[in-house]
Amino acid sequence: GENVEQHPSTLSVQEGDSAVIKCTYSDSASNYFPWYKQELGKRPQLIIDIRSNVGEKKDQRIAVTLNKTAKHFSLHITETQPEDSAVYFCAASRSKAAGNKLTFGGGTRVLVKP
Amino acid sequence: DAGITQSPRYKITETGRQVTLMCHQTWSHSYMFWYRQDLGHGLRLIYYSAAADITDKGEVPDGYVVSRSKTENFPLTLESATRSQTSVYFCASSETSKDRVVGGYTFGSGTRLTVV
Numbered sequence: 001g002e003n004v005e006q007h008p009s010t011l012s013v014q015e016g017d018s019a020v021i022k023c024t025y026s027d028s029a030s031n032y033f034p035w036y037k038q039e040l041g042k043r044p045q046l047i048i049d050i051r052s053n054v055g056e057k058k059d060q061r062i063a064v065t066l067n068k069t070a071k072h073f074s075l076h077i078t079e080t081q082p083e084d085s086a087v088y089f090c091a092a093s094r095s096k097a098a099g100n101k102l103t104f105g106g107g108t109r110v111l112v113k114p
Numbered sequence: 115d116a117g118i119t120q121s122p123r124y125k126i127t128e129t130g131r132q133v134t135l136m137c138h139q140t141w142s143h144s145y146m147f148w149y150r151q152d153l154g155h156g157l158r159l160i161y162y163s164a165a166a167d168i169t170d171k172g173e174v175p176d177g178y179v180v181s182r183s184k185t186e187n188f189p190l191t192l193e194s195a196t197r198s199q200t201s202v203y204f205c206a207s208s209e210t211s212k213d214r215v216v217g218g219y220t221f222g223s224g225t226r227l228t229v230v
Binding site for chain 1: 149154157158204208220222223
């Protein structure tokens with residue numbers, strides 16, 4: 001089955017700096033890659049996603065890049081703010097096959113210091 | 115996101131007891147999922163369902179049972195709870211179009227289960 005590795009496990013940045021989280025996946029048939037943000041005690045919430053026919057996607061201060069050949073994708077947060085502090089999860093799935101099952105990375109705890 | 119609700123929010127049970135976690139969604143999403151979240155392991159899939167009466171195992175199904183007699187409900191039962199099943203359990207649903215995920219998962223608020 002799919003295996004998703006996520007790095008780093010913790011990330012501390014100064015407010016205003018950028019944060020980058022990287023994930024690698026093992027199943028070359030995976031074609032859907034969402035990112036979730038989970039604040040303390042809350043549910044994970046989808047913040048951005050990308051499909052394998054796209055190399056990059058942006059939404060205001062967040063962007064995701066995908067390298068299908070290397071089987072890795074990354075989340076970029078620019079101009080970080082204290083409210084960006086949370087745990088971020090990457091995930092991968094085949095979308096159409098395998099029942100839309102998402103396999104998650106282990107998570108990255110991001111702390112934005114004011 | 116009131117469209118997917120889990121109950122109870124917190125549950126303490128004793129080893130060996132049966133306990134059922136409830137999940138209800140109002141969107142008529144065909145796919146529903148149960149994940150457990152543990153420190154150091156992220157989110158791991160327990161069971162999922164593609165439609166009413168269709169369920170399948172995920173990564174960590176042992177000790178759990180699911181059913182889906184109606185599209186909107188997807189209960190998870192721990193047949194004989196063990197301390198290793200202490201965890202936060204999240205139910206999720208996803209909208210699909212022609213079996214393709216549209217918009218990712220929406221998670222419920224979670225159930226924090228403690229087995230003593």
